[in-house]
Amino acid sequence: MSRGGRAGGWPRSRLAVVVLAILPRFVSDYRISLLISIFAYVAMATAWSFFSGATRYISLATSAFVGIGVYAVTLSIDRVPLALGLALAALAGFLVALVVGLSTLRLRGVYFVIFTFGLAELIKQLVTWYEVNRNKNLMRLVFADVSNVFLYEVLLAVAVLTVAGSWLAGRTRLGFALRAIGEDETVARHTGVNTTLVKVLVFALTASVIALTGAVLSLRYSYIDPNIAFNSAWSFQVLIMSLLGGGTRLGPAAGGDSARPPLRVPGGHVSPPLRHRARPLLRGHRLLSPRRRGPLARACPRAGRVGRTAA
């Protein structure tokens, strides 16, 4: 965390990365797959929060970018080396987000939210139409010959680079420009920020991280269809993780970490009672705490105040 002091903060996080990097030698396959999911969520929530948390443009297009990454790697896996396929997935996410960003980032508030959600559904329906009418098969098999440890290492690298990248980029002119846009876009524009460029560029960059993460995750699927690849649960889970994590640099990562087991409950995968699993979350939640600057608190500054007055 940035406030923890640079001298103590960096070595500790480096140590954590080293420990995580050698961990697969010592833990069970189940825990490796659990950590794979957590790394994926950490990367996505951090990337999402870097754009949506700072600018307050709440995007529900996460599932669109995940799906684009999934299909990019599935379609290319038999034709090109895996590394190139993953790069293509990131590039596809970047390009789609670029086009989407140029056409939608003029929208503010709830209009942007609804549009991004609609966009994800639109792409899902288009892919479904293509698969049914052209491919004549809704399902595609994924023939990826990769081990769990490989996925673990790739996603650990993606997650670490995303967290470190968003931490570093947050201190550059770009990071300040993003926050200025979130505070007041008109003032940002009038104080020399090229708001369109900043918004579209960062939206596309974070979308490419999300697409890449989705692409890596898809390697452990046996088959995909549009409902799996473009599952809208991604959009909401990543948003919830960022809200729970709050506005600090490591917040979204912590949210991705802690939200993962309870969020599997609706799918019926976790046996302990929900209450037991969710308690640490509820205790530490930062949804509406303006002091800790959770994105929801920043997005609707009155919500926290209303809550306190009522209590």
Next chain:
Amino acid sequence: MTVDGAGVLLRVRGLRKAFGGLVAVRDLAFDVPAGAIVGLIGPNGSGKTTVLNLITGEIAAEAGSVRLDGRELLHSPPFRVCRAGWPGPSSSCASWPA
């Protein structure tokens, strides 16, 4: 900051903006010399804010010319106007929430 031959820092010529049938700014022209302190006054709705918004590029002007320091700014977006030396947000942009 340099000025042109006549010592003019901001030169506005033929500035025009209509909202539908309402002509808010009609062929406005004025010069602001370097170092001068000037005021823009008028009754409510006479277009003072519109003039500032036209200069900063917040609103697109229909015709005219705005030269700051000799540089044409009329069709520049606000961030470029700011980088050209315009001193930042006008009164409609408060520094803190009202």
